[in-house]
Amino acid sequence: MRDLRRLLSLLGAGWGWALAGVLLSAGVILANVALLALSGWFIAAMALAGHGGPMIEYFTPAAAIRGLAVLRSVGRYGERLVTHDATFRQLSALRVWFYERLEPLAPARLQGQRSGDLLSRMRADIDSLETFYLRVLVPSLAALLCVPLLVVFLARFSFAAAAVMLAGLLLAGLALPLLTQRLGRAPGTALAAARGDQAAALSALLRGYDELLLDGALPRQTRMCLEAGSTALAAQRRGARIAAAGQEGAGLVANLTLWAVLLVLLAAGPALSGPDFAMLGLFVLAGFEAVAALPAAYQALGEGLAAARRIFEIVDLPPALAEPARPALAPARFDLRLSQLRMGYGDGPAVLRDLSLSVPEGACLGITGASGAGKTSLFNVLLRFWDYQSGRVEIGGQELRRLDGETVRGLCTVVAQRTHLFNTSIRENLLIARADATETQLHDALRDAALLDEVLAMPRGLETLVGEAGQRLSGGQARRLSMARAFLKDAPILLLDEPTEGLDAQSETAVLGAMARLIKGRTCLLISHRPQALRLATQRLAL
Structure with missing residues (x-):
């Protein structure tokens, strides 16, 4: 009831x-x-x-x-x-x-x-x-x-x-x-659960097809899809x-x-x-x-x-982070300072332990470290996706916990190794960064990302559909499109997470050129193990 x-x-x-x-x-x-x-x-x-x-x-x-x-x-x-x-x-x-x-x-x-x-x-x-x-x-x-x-x-x-x-x-x-x-x-409950299992199995099959094929797991995943479908059909028949x-x-x-x-x-x-x-x-x-x-x-x-x-x-799940009852105003400057930061996931061991660093406004900090060292966890803290257990994080002198999540994320732009592109046009994927952007602003952002000529050469230009997860674009084009978003948003803090990983030499050169323009005048944290990318950093930190 x-x-x-x-x-x-x-x-x-x-x-x-x-x-x-x-x-x-x-x-x-x-x-x-x-x-x-x-x-x-x-x-x-x-x-x-x-x-x-x-x-x-x-x-x-x-x-x-x-x-x-x-x-x-x-x-x-x-x-x-x-x-x-x-x-x-x-x-x-x-x-x-x-x-x-x-x-x-x-x-x-x-x-x-x-x-x-x-x-x-x-x-x-x-x-x-x-x-x-x-x-x-x-x-x-x-x-x-x-x-x-x-x-x-x-x-x-x-x-x-x-x-x-x-x-x-x-x-x-x-x-x-x-x-x-x-x-x-009972059959109604079973049908709802079976539909969820079927959708999850199909999603894994379609999105991970190449990996499943290489790993020899394609027959198993296909069998899981068929079994989930049979379960849903049986519940529907009952x-x-x-x-x-x-x-x-x-x-x-x-x-x-x-x-x-x-x-x-x-x-x-x-x-x-x-x-x-x-x-x-x-x-x-x-x-x-x-x-x-x-x-x-x-x-x-x-x-x-x-x-x-x-x-x-x-x-009904409670959010992982509680927003402040009275959020502070957005800071006027954008330097970053961390003092004795300690952060872990749930009851697990701390991933970041007593981390202290300082990034002046407009500087670029290059971050390196082995997998699991806490590089992405640091970004999760700065974006207010995960909370930290102790220490202090400041943006422009404002304690991070005193700012609400929307304000923090409004100050930041993220360019990641896997930036999601929606199955719609290049224009719509750009407008995610700024919904009221004009045609001139869209062209300027694509030009800064070294992508404008390629887009204009496409038969439909900005109306070109990028496909599911951007599959109709090359890896370099998808990465530069995410950079065009960053240019369009024009946020003062830039978080780059392996932005050149998995690219060929030509695409990497084009992306690095766009990155050099993107980081100018912005406070930047760059996670990478590529020497070419780390040359853009003014200081480095090894985790």
Whole structure:
């Protein structure tokens, strides 16, 4: 229930559209019931009139039947339009809501999460919540509106028949849905978990294909993908069987209720005319449309709540660093000073022990050291991704812990060995650094990064798509594009993490030329073991 209440609260500003969809759905159900019931009465009355029975005025019921048919069709179209629009709005809002809570957790609290599983939670699990609104919320609220009206109408003719119909509706619309929801909880949970495993396995297969192939692990990873897919399919089949059984059970209850109501009406004696008898029989049968979707709805609720729990598990994680209650203003100067810094990850041993250093504003410190010596950990501290246990870190005389993370990261630009490029255009990848950059500023940044001529030579120029993880660009082009971002952001502190690693000689020369221009006038920390890159440093530190 806690997860359900929280899920309802996420509808937020979309309640207007959601309620409009519910009202339209209820209106369509009532129009359909009225259409079938009135049609039954009209056909029976006309048949009796044709065989010498009482004459009827048929213009009014004929017009009402046409009106109800039009109303049902138009209402059904409007209901689908509104409910799907509301669903897409909710999916969009949920993804933004999830990302806004995910971002403060990166990278420290998400380090143990598989990227494919996170992607699955952001896409597949949130997509599963589509079923919550379309298949759970709308049918449930529509049934809640329609059932009392249907029972009250039938009670005007027979209280006993109304009681029988109410019992049938409760059995088909409450008991069976609760049973299917209970039975569907396990396969729904298994399906949500299996989708995450499948997404993680596929992500590892696609992103690490070359390494898996070289290591001989490709068959194993492929087998993991197939097994995860089989598990997801098996869970989906189990859920589908339960939903189908619930729907068939609801149909059986509807038919049994029809016979029971007819018997009650017959036992009541000749008070009802033949047309009324036909009308009420079709009325009862059509009335079960109000609850027909509920068994599948509550079976889908198990899957939706399992997906919601997977999302809540992530967003409920506390951030690794607590932001200051009253953040200090950004510093006016940008020299760096560390005193007796001690930093480790969790309960593990300290990675940085009693580290002290000083980098004057505008100077460049070259940092070397073996793998695991703490070079990247130093960057993690400076970017406020990880906290330190003791010591002091200052930027321009301001203690780092007194500045909020957004301020600190706004002062820094990072150029790393593996800078992520999004699967979109060169222009969009540059605008990440400065969203309001003009065409001239984009060209200047690319020119400073020694990349402008190459970009302009491409058929689509700035609109060229870089591909998944920048695969359509060479290693040197991708590295220089990340430098163009740095030129565009124009932050006073520059953090370079192995910026020339893995490049051929020609690409390294081009990147080094861009680096020389980039570090001018900026406080710079350069991690590298390449002599050519370290020549740009004004001082060096070996960890």
